[in-house]
């Protein structure tokens with residue numbers, strides 16, 4: 171998949187002076203619900219109305235979507251509101267039905283992107299379509315797998331392609347339902363700057379109070395659009411109730427977001443600076459997370475030493491670590507002096523944590 175500016179044509183064609191907004195409920199529930207939300211979103215920044223009708227649920231027995239009947243409701247949305255319509259497709263039959271109902275945007279969900287077999291089946295069914303096709307990242311943080319999915323669609327002669335970043339699942343508990351791992355979409359953007367990039371803060375967050383900040387970070391990183399789940403009665407939604415926002419809240423979010431437009435040279439400079447600073451912020455957050463985790467491990471070692479009556483400072487081990495870190499640091503263009511100071515500080519903090527444990 172070469173890099174070419176024509177990949178941006180479909181998104182530029184919207185002619186918007188703000189990011190592309192795709193919004194609507196996680197799932198289509200009833201005809202009334204689908205139509206009501208669409209009317210509430212009609213005269214806002216939203217251009218594309220989303221609703222899942224085949225829902226990939228982690229556990230069986232949860233609401234698995236209304237199925238093909240939802241396509242009739244989406245078609246009605248388009249007719250009544252003029253909004254474009256979007257839904258998730260997960261196999262060739264879904265694709266056929268969605269195309270029959272003239273769905274404008276088809277997205278491949280995170281649980282499908284993990285499987286090259288499924289992506290290939292969908293790509294074959296979509297061969298040559300002029301519809302917009304968006305590929306969500308796979309659930310696991312694997313850039314190659316994500317790119318592989320995009321390449322399969324590109325090879326099926328689908329020109330209106332884009333990607334959706336919806337975060338990555340982790341075993342570790344975190345405040346996010348799916349960790350953003352911003353460095354992954356940043357790397358994707360560096361490799362394919364012409365590929366439109368949309369952020370889905372709803373599935374990253376898993377809770378509505380984090381959606382604004384995540385959306386702002388995405389825009390600061392130059393994302394082209396947002397996909398936000400919106401429901402008229404979020405608490406009673408049949409799926410993803412905690413993360414959906416009302417249409418009124420969605421309008422507020424869009425109003426409060428700082429959108430940087432590339433107009434003058436000065437603005438362009440400011441945009442690029444802001445984007446790079448956001449990358450630094452993301453890296454700093456990762457550093458803090460990893461340091462916090464390291465100290466927790468040090469505390470466990472402290473407990474073990476306490477039980478076995480062993481001294482905190484083990485000089486031999488410490489010298490081995492330092493020697494290795496200096497060499498590994500060189501490979502990353504990090505000076506010896508810096509590595510020494512950094513690891514002395516980290517080591518001292520570990521000793522403090524361990525001593526705290528031994529004394530208590």
Ligand code: PEP
Pocket residue numbers: 196222226278279280281306336373
């Ligand atoms: C969705 O968009 O409702 C959905 C199921 O998302 P994901 O594939 O990102 O989990």
Ligand code: MN
Pocket residue numbers: 196197373399409410
């Ligand atoms: Mn959802």
